[in-house]
Amino acid sequence: MTNSAIWLEWLLEGMHRVQWALLRAMHGLGLVGDVDGQAAWPWGWRLAGENLLIDQAEARRFAISLLVLAGVMLLLFAAIWWRRGRPWLWGASALALVLAPWPSAAVLFTHAHPTSFHAASEPLTDHAIASGARLYAAQCVQCHGADGKGQGTLAAVQPVWPPNFASPLLWRRADGDLLWAVRHGVQGRDGRQTMTGFGESLSLRETWELLHYLRALAAGELLRATGNWSQPVRLPDMALRCHDAGKRRLGDFQAQRVLLTTTDPQKLLPDPRALTVWLPARSSASAPPDSVDCVVTSVMDAREAVALINGHATLDETQWLTDRSGWLRARNARGAAAWSDDDLLCKSPLADQTTTAGAAAGAVAGDDQLTRIIRSLDAEPVRFVKGGRVH
Ligand code: HEC
Structure with a gap:
């Protein structure tokens, strides 16, 4: 912005x-009063x-x-x-x-709907996304299509064409309005029901899981199509085993940058600039290697969720970096090789400017590329706007 x-x-x-x-x-x-567990917006x-x-x-x-x-x-x-x-x-x-x-x-x-101001009551976790994926395959895919672009087998016989989720649509909608659409259905301009509601067949929790899944699916499709995001995307919470035994989930680390990596930890050096979390190919009961802070233990769900957000590009030899607020901001798919400015995932006019400013500042004192990227993330935080977050 x-x-x-x-x-x-x-x-x-x-x-x-x-x-x-x-x-x-x-x-x-x-x-x-309340509806779906939170205060109901009283006006239309x-x-x-x-x-x-x-x-x-x-x-x-x-x-x-x-x-x-x-x-x-x-x-x-x-x-x-x-x-x-x-x-x-x-x-x-x-x-x-x-x-x-x-x-x-x-x-x-x-x-507006009674749920318009509802916030997600189900946390954004790898498990929620994986469970949303199963619900989607069972109840939504026939119309919305496997890639969420609205090309399901039943799409053509609907009163209107299902929307393309691989677009900014889901970010423009308030969470609570999406919740209402899935639970109570969607009406067209003429008042005709264009999608039936799933409030009977889905619990509140399942509905939020589906919405978490849909945003992850949309993020991956957008990344695949454009190579970056104009909408910010969060790294889902996952279960960990850390050197600090008190911390068992990513969410236990507040306000820390996270470097999630699939690279073999033997090729990595400890990095104080971010919490380094290793996402292995298989879960094991052993302690995290010394070069990383934590190892993911919910491996199946985490790999499924990250693969989705990553647009199904390979997960091997890849590192993802979040800012201190948990937004995914950069990805390096070249293993332990150096980062480059092209690895930034969120593009906005100001971000480009700060990258250049960061580059100038980074030239001093022998900073490396990752430090430059971190600087540009810190200089350009994701701003909060309800019904659409902007960079
Ligand atoms: C029988 C076909 C069909 C099925 C099954 C279906 N949808 Fe839809 N969905 C539609 C159509 C058609 C629209 C477009 C409605 C419109 O724009 O008026 C839509 C729109 C939506 C929207 C956009 C609402 C908005 O505010 O623009 C969401 C979100 C959504 N569907 C989620 C789901 C989820 C989640 C499921 C599975 C639980 C699902 N849909 C199952 C046909 C379907």
Whole structure:
């Protein structure tokens, strides 16, 4: 994301927070109940951050209108004290409200569901993805196709063509809206049911597992097609055995960079820049070798999940690097060989700039390529925007 769009990020984050706080407050007061284990959004619409992310002209109009609104509040506040100027202040307020460049309601609002603000209640783990894969093969593949591109055997006889998941679609949708679609079905514009709901045949947990699987599948297909991601992708949690016996899962290591590797640890040197985790071909009961911090023990699930995210490219002699927030940011498929700037997985205009800036800085003090990559990740964190995360 470029610097000029920082205001947009604030706007979207603010919109999300205000709605979330409203929902929490209403839930706290007992005004709204629960659905699928979390507070239910009571209205049929919500502010559509995802639309503003695409239509930035409308977003700008909205931001300006909010500023005008804040100015009007100040004027009305002033009117409490300045009695004689009151008619002027009221007149100016009314005029400002009329002249404000209000965005079109069709862009600002979108259809909402009771689960729109739900967060995944099932953690993103290798096991969840592997289990989602089995559910998908049993219940979804006939329409959505093995690669998620909507070319299943029953696709052609549906009221509308199933969507192509190997696109940014799943990232543009809020988690809770996807949950609703799978559990309660999808309606077309004319109100006709275009996909039936699976709430009867899937538990809540299975639905989240499916959604984790779908994003992993989409990430892999996008990577295969374009060589990088414009949407950020997280490394799933997995079970480990570490030198530090207190740590048994990747998630136990907070805010650490992770270097996941399939390279034979005998070829590796200990690396203090990241938590080094070895993903072996087969699980074994032995302790992790000295050159790595941990070895994966949920090998079958982890290999299945990583292969999926990796677009089914070979897993051999490959290393994946996450940033401190757990986002997968770089991949080196040349074994223990040096990293290069081409290994960055997330591409955005600013990331390219910082890479160049990092390259200039890296030339000092004999830093190597991996350090340069780490610097560019640190300089360009993944930003959070609900209904679409951006780099
Ligand atoms: C009988 C065919 C069929 C089956 C089976 C099916 N889908 Fe769909 N699905 C569709 C169609 C058609 C659409 C497009 C609906 C539309 O855009 O109006 C769709 C859309 C979706 C969407 C996109 C919703 C959105 O917000 O755009 C998701 C997510 C989805 N399906 C998930 C699943 C999952 C998960 C399963 C398995 C549990 C599944 N589908 C099984 C036909 C199917």
